[in-house]
Amino acid sequence: MENIAQNMAALRRRIGEASQKAGRDPESVRLIAVSKFKTESDVRVALGAGQRVFGENRVQEAKEKFKVLRADYPDLELHLIGPLQTNKVDDAVRLFDVIETLDRPKLAEALAQAIKKLGRAPRLYVQVNIGTEPQKAGVAVADLKSFLLFCREVCGLTISGLMCIPPQAEDPESYFKQMKLLADQQALPHLSMGMSSDFEKAIACGATHVRVGTALFGERV
Ligand SMILES: *Cc1c(COP(=O)(O)O)cnc(C)c1O
Numbered sequence: 001m002e003n004i005a006q007n008m009a010a011l012r013r014r015i016g017e018a019s020q021k022a023g024r025d026p027e028s029v030r031l032i033a034v035s036k037f038k039t040e041s042d043v044r045v046a047l048g049a050g051q052r053v054f055g056e057n058r059v060q061e062a063k064e065k066f067k068v069l070r071a072d073y074p075d076l077e078l079h080l081i082g083p084l085q086t087n088k089v090d091d092a093v094r095l096f097d098v099i100e101t102l103d104r105p106k107l108a109e110a111l112a113q114a115i116k117k118l119g120r121a122p123r124l125y126v127q128v129n130i131g132t133e134p135q136k137a138g139v140a141v142a143d144l145k146s147f148l149l150f151c152r153e154v155c156g157l158t159i160s161g162l163m164c165i166p167p168q169a170e171d172p173e174s175y176f177k178q179m180k181l182l183a184d185q186q187a188l189p190h191l192s193m194g195m196s197s198d199f200e201k202a203i204a205c206g207a208t209h210v211r212v213g214t215a216l217f218g219e220r221v
Helices: 004-021 040-048 059-072 086-095 105-118 141-154 173-185 199-205
Strands: 030-034 053-056 077-080 098-102 123-128 159-164 190-192 209-212
Touching (some): 004 030, 004 199, 040 059, 053 059, 059 077, 059 086, 077 086, 086 105, 098 105, 105 141, 123 141, 123 190, 141 173, 173 190, 173 199, 190 209
Parallel strands (some): 030 053, 030 209, 077 098, 098 123, 123 159, 159 190
16 A cells, blocks of 8 residues: 555645755655556555645546536645547546646647637746657657747647657656747746656756656556
8 A cells, every 4th residue: 555645745745855956945846646557545644644646647547536526625736647549639628727748839839729718827848848759748858949839829829838748768858848948949848757766867857847647646556
């Protein structure tokens, strides 16, 4: 049995220490509790320990899990951190406060339409394929500037951050540093990077949001 409350306390301490070491205000780093594959009652334990920001990678799963939780906790903040298909855009815009995985023009157009139609505007981050991996989602670094221009000028979207998942088998530090540079160049205030195994490094490199699942909720089955 995973002790989520205890894990939460340990995580907060580690985030505080990493922030301090980097000369940053711990308040400038948000923990996104990644609850994919975990149950509503796991999420409730985290909520009981004061956690309010959660990340899910599937629209349907999040919709079911957070239906009641949303009503019980009006200050809950939900991030979509997995790929978004255009046919799920309406649901995603209704449900999420932040969509971190905007990664192609078709999706930008669909999001702009849904936001206009539904009158609800989640914050949007652009996912960057920082390791230039052919199988991975995300905008290529070389295309980022023009993609942001397309989102803003053509679709009328406001983009507030960048997100990445660096290559798995490599030291992520140089990728994190590149991401920070890109975010600064584009004047984007939010930077979502770092998971259970590397969030301290991500904080050192300037992450404003770290996405932690396993270190909080235990292994996923
Ligand atoms: C699952 C997932 C995480 C959390 O990973 P852990 O290693 O369990 O902390 C973070 N980001 C994304 C995009 C994920 O899909």
